[in-house]
Each structure stands twice: as C-alpha cells, then as structure tokens.
Amino acid sequence: MSDYDVDLFVIGGGSGGVRAARIAAQHGARVALAEEYRLGGTCVIRGCVPKKLLVYASRFHGEFEDAVGFGWTVQHASFDWNTLIANKDKEIARLEAVYGTLLAKPGVKVFKSRATLADAHTVQMATGERVRAAYILICTGGAPSYGDRIPGIEHAISSNEAFHLAEFPRRIVIQRGGYIAVEFAGIFAGLGSQVTLAYRGENILRGFDDDVRLHLRADMEKRGIRVVTGRTIAAIENLGEHYSARFSDGNHVTADRVMFATGRVPHVHKLGLKEVGVDLAQNGGIAVDEYSRTSVSNIYAVGDVTNRINLTPVAIREGHAFADTVFGGKPTVVDHTNVPTAVFSEPEVGVVGLTEAQARSRLAQTDVYKSMFRPLKATLSGRDTTVLLKLIVDGTTDRVVGCHIVGEGAAEMVQIAAIAVKMKATKADFDATMALHPTVAEELVTMRTRSATYAREAAE
Ligand SMILES: Cc1cc2nc3c(=O)[nH]c(=O)nc-3n(C[C@H](O)[C@H](O)[C@H](O)COP(=O)(O)OP(=O)(O)OC[C@H]3O[C@@H](n4cnc5c(N)ncnc54)[C@H](O)[C@@H]3O)c2cc1C
Numbered sequence: 394m395s396d397y398d399v400d401l402f403v404i405g406g407g408s409g410g411v412r413a414a415r416i417a418a419q420h421g422a423r424v425a426l427a428e429e430y431r432l433g434g435t436c437v438i439r440g441c442v443p444k445k446l447l448v449y450a451s452r453f454h455g456e457f458e459d460a461v462g463f464g465w466t467v468q469h470a471s472f473d474w475n476t477l478i479a480n481k482d483k484e485i486a487r488l489e490a491v492y493g494t495l496l497a498k499p500g501v502k503v504f505k506s507r508a509t510l511a512d513a514h515t516v517q518m519a520t521g522e523r524v525r526a527a528y529i530l531i532c533t534g535g536a537p538s539y540g541d542r543i544p545g546i547e548h549a550i551s552s553n554e555a556f557h558l559a560e561f562p563r564r565i566v567i568q569r570g571g572y573i574a575v576e577f578a579g580i581f582a583g584l585g586s587q588v589t590l591a592y593r594g595e596n597i598l599r600g601f602d603d604d605v606r607l608h609l610r611a612d613m614e615k616r617g618i619r620v621v622t623g624r625t626i627a628a629i630e631n632l633g634e635h636y637s638a639r640f641s642d643g644n645h646v647t648a649d650r651v652m653f654a655t656g657r658v659p660h661v662h663k664l665g666l667k668e669v670g671v672d673l674a675q676n677g678g679i680a681v682d683e684y685s686r687t688s689v690s691n692i693y694a695v696g697d698v699t700n701r702i703n704l705t706p707v708a709i710r711e712g713h714a715f716a717d718t719v720f721g722g723k724p725t726v727v728d729h730t731n732v733p734t735a736v737f738s739e740p741e742v743g744v745v746g747l748t749e750a751q752a753r754s755r756l757a758q759t760d761v762y763k764s765m766f767r768p769l770k771a772t773l774s775g776r777d778t779t780v781l782l783k784l785i786v787d788g789t790t791d792r793v794v795g796c797h798i799v800g801e802g803a804a805e806m807v808q809i810a811a812i813a814v815k816m817k818a819t820k821a822d823f824d825a826t827m828a829l830h831p832t833v834a835e836e837l838v839t840m841r842t843r844s845a846t847y848a849r850e851a852a853e
Pocket of ligand 1: 405410428442
C-alpha cells in the first residue's frame with residue numbers, strides 16, 4: 394500500500410465515516426477523511442441529536458398540564474425558542490469537537506473540504522489537494538428531497554432549516570407523513586404551534602403496523618394536530634408576513650412556515666461515481682455487496698448513501714464492519730434483520746420485527762396479542778390517552794417476531810424487547826418472565842389471550 398499517500402480515504406464525516414476511519418486507524422491503517430460541512434454528519438448536526446433535544450423541550454408542555462392533577466400549580470410557564478436553539482447549538486458544537494478528537498487521537502488526517510473521485514484511487518478535494526488511496530470509503534449520507542417542484546417551493550423549509558429558524562412559527566404546515574414529519578409535528582405542537590400535517594396517502598407512517606398508524610394518528614389529533622390525508626400541498630404563496638399553502642383539493646391554509654419533510658435521497662450526485670465505474674442500485678443508493686464493497690473492488694460505501702436501512706446505528710455498524718473486514722483481518726457481515734426503530738412523536742412509537750401485515754403474508758400462522766389501556770399516570774392527570782402494545786407471534790414456532798408499542802417510553806421499552814426478539818424468544822419465554830409492577834411494559838409479559846390468529850395470506 395506504500396505507493397499510496399494513505400491506506401484509506403473516507404469521504405464524509407458522519408456516523409458511518411467517522412466510525413470506519415477511527416477503527417481502521419486503530420487497526421494500523423494510515424487514514425484521511427474529508428468532510429464538507431461539519432464533523433458528526435446528519436445525526437449529530439441536523440438529525441437525531443438536535444431533534445431529540447427539541448423533542449425533550451416540546452414535552453414539558455404536556456408535563457406542566459399533567460402536573461395539575463397531581464396537585465402542582467405551575468405558574469407563568471413560558472417558552473423561549475431562541476434560548477432552546479442557542480443551548481442546542483452549544484451542545485452540538487461540543488459533540489462536533491468530540492468527533493474531531495475521536496479522529497485526531499488515532500491519527501486520522503481531516504480535510505475540511507468537499508471531496509470527489511478523480512479515479513479509482515485518487516480523491517480530489519474542492520480546496521485543491523489530491524490524495525492517492527489504496528481504499529476509498531464513500532459515506533456521504535443522504536440529502537433532503539423536496540419531491541415535485543411545485544410553484545413556490547423555494548419558500549418551503551426542510552428539517553435542516555427547522556433547526557435554525559430565527560423566529561418560532563406560531564402556525565406551521567408540514568407536508569408528508571414519514572417519521573421526520575410526524576416528529577416535527579409533535580415538536581412544534583408541543584412548543585405551542587398550530588400544526589397541520591398534510592400527507593398524500595391514507596394514513597401517516599406508511600410501512601409501520603396498521604394499528605400503530607391508527608393509534609398514533611388518533612392520539613396526535615387529540616393533542617390538537619390537524620392531520621390532513623389524501624392531499625398534498627400543490628402551491629405555496631408568499632404573503633409577506635406569512636405563507637398560504639394550497640392543497641391539491643383547492644383548500645388553503647395560512648402559516649408562518651411551510652415545511653417539506655419529504656424524505657431523503659442518497660447523496661450520490663457529482664461524486665464522480667459513474668466515471669470510475671461505481672454502480673448505483675435500483676433504490677438510488679450505491680450498490681454494495683454484503684461487505685459494503687461497490688462494483689469497483691477497492692471502493693466501499695456504507696450508511697445512508699447505500700439506502701439500506703437509513704439509521705445511525707446501522708451506518709455505525711456498517712462502518713465498523715468495513716474497517717474490521719478490510720483492515721482488521723476479520724471479515725464481518727452486518728445483520729440487517731430485526732433492527733429496532735423509534736418515532737419520537739407525541740406519543741412515542743417503538744417497533745422491532747414484523748408488522749402484522751408482513752407476518753400474515755410470510756408465516757403459515759400468525760398470532761396477534763394486543764393490549765390497549767389508559768396508563769396509570771393518565772388517571773390523575775386526566776389526559777385523554779391510551780397506550781398500545783402489540784406482539785406478533787409465529788403461530789408455528791411460538792417465536793415473537795414483532796413488537797410494536799405506542800406510548801410514553803415506547804422507544805426505551807422496544808430497545809430492550811429487541812434483545813428478546815433477536816434472541817428468538819418465544820411467547821412462552823415472555824410469559825415465563827415475571828412482570829415488573831406497576832409499569833406499562835409489564836403488559837408485554839402478561840398478555841395471555843390472543844386477539845387474533847391468521848393463516849397465511851397473499852403477499853403484501
Ligand atoms: C431530521 C432527521 C432525524 C433523524 N433521526 C434519527 C433518529 O432518531 N435515529 C436514527 O437512528 N437515525 C435518525 N436519522 C437518520 C440518521 O441521521 C442517518 O441515518 C445517519 O446520519 C447516516 O449516517 P451516514 O454516515 O450514512 O451519513 P451522514 O451522517 O449524513 O454523514 C454524511 C456526511 O458526508 C458529508 N458529505 C457529503 N458529501 C460529501 C463530499 N462530497 N465530500 C465531503 N463530505 C461530504 C456530509 O456533510 C455529512 O456530514 C435522522 C435523520 C434526519 C434527517
């Protein structure tokens with residue numbers, strides 16, 4: 394590898410890139426990395442972390458309301474958006490510095506520049522430098538996509554801008570029903586905005602279990618979020634002080650901000666991929682094998698740019714597996730099954746494994762266990778809310794193949810339930826586990842009566 398300036402060049406300093414660079418360097422490789430914006434990538438700078446901080450902020454509103462039933466008087470509670478954003482930015486800057494240290498310690502050289510492929514072994518920096526590398530890892534992540542270029546789309550913001558608004562929007566319209574849209578609807582509603590969520594399909598959170606989708610929508614509506622389905626925003630007009638969003642059915646809504654949370658696409662443009670022979674997959678991401686190797690043998694790709702499962706822990710695991718495979722002498726394949734995921738909506742959603750519809754199309758017999766009840770906390774607070782817990786069981790093997798929860802703490806509960814699902818625990822194992830009382834999660838081990846049993850159906 395000595396003909397090269399470095400053994401590994403990593404393009405992109407996000408979750409996948411930083412992990413891969415650090416581990417490869419710890420394995421003894423000479424590593425360089427280019428980041429065009431800020432170290433930490435989407436998750437740290439404008440994704441999971443700042444979002445969760447905003448989610449925490451938004452939940453105080455409900456807590457103040459709930460506190461009254463427990464005897465508290467909360468006087469003069471008021472919220473200041475600029476304080477929240479300034480404090481959030483301080484924490485993000487701290488984390489960014491931590492990422493810098495993580496790379497500096499094992500000796501990774503960082504270029505603060507956009508980087509592209511000049512050939513299969515040469516990386517060209519926008520700042521002019523060129524680096525020759527034995528291996529190149531592409532981890533450029535994803536970028537927001539606005540979908541159709543409707544009239545006035547230039548007035549819309551994406552989640553990127555939502556983290557830095559100079560003024561708090563008293564009214565906001567959010568287009569799309571995916572997890573980012575639903576989370577921001579909860580954030581803005583909790584902080585005091587009037588929120589309208591507009592989605593083309595029948596119901597929000599396509600791909601999630603149907604009971605989860607129905608339950609969440611009903612609870613969001615109870616909390617004052619207007620959910621408009623079967624329609625999209627067809628045009629945005631700038632009215633000076635605010636905007637008018639026209640829906641596809643001709644109705645209008647006036648708002649201080651219009652947000653398009655319209656999903657993200659792999660960041661593959663103008664990287665020089667085609668010129669060096671790196672193929673794209675049908676999903677628009679870089680095509681890779683199980684070791685994350687692309688169609689060019691010394692070029693690999695991990696994380697959102699491959700559009701496999703676009704979550705931080707997955708990008709990190711893929712980056713680590715790449716480094717172990719290529720520089721650690723330990724070929725490692727990432728298992729992409731039973732990846733738990735959460736929606737930090739209000740109320741929260743946590744899921745792992747198959748939905749009921751997936752199970753019914755794949756398994757000879759599917760047993761469904763479902764429980765919906767008013768949590769203890771809501772009795773005194775008076776909040777009109779219920780939690781949903783649902784287990785999907787393979788009726789032939791008794792294995793729990795899916796766990797779906799909507800309610801406070803759902804993400805934390807599902808992280809633990811995911812261990813059991815991954816270990817192939819059976820419903821009998823769940824039943825044999827003693828309940829921890831009084832909790833919401835105890836229902837996972839006390840559901841004895843099947844809600845339904847289904848024989849295999851036609852494919853979804
Ligand atoms: C609003 C939002 C909320 C999210 N919430 C969650 C969550 O709660 N949980 C979760 O698991 N995931 C969440 N995600 C997804 C998560 O952020 C991504 O899956 C994760 O960041 C992917 O890591 P990555 O390394 O593939 O890419 P990224 O983290 O996106 O990193 C890519 C980096 O490459 C840089 N780059 C791009 N092109 C170039 C170039 N040519 N040269 C140099 N640098 C370049 C970019 O600036 C970026 O820093 C969220 C995403 C968003 C947008």
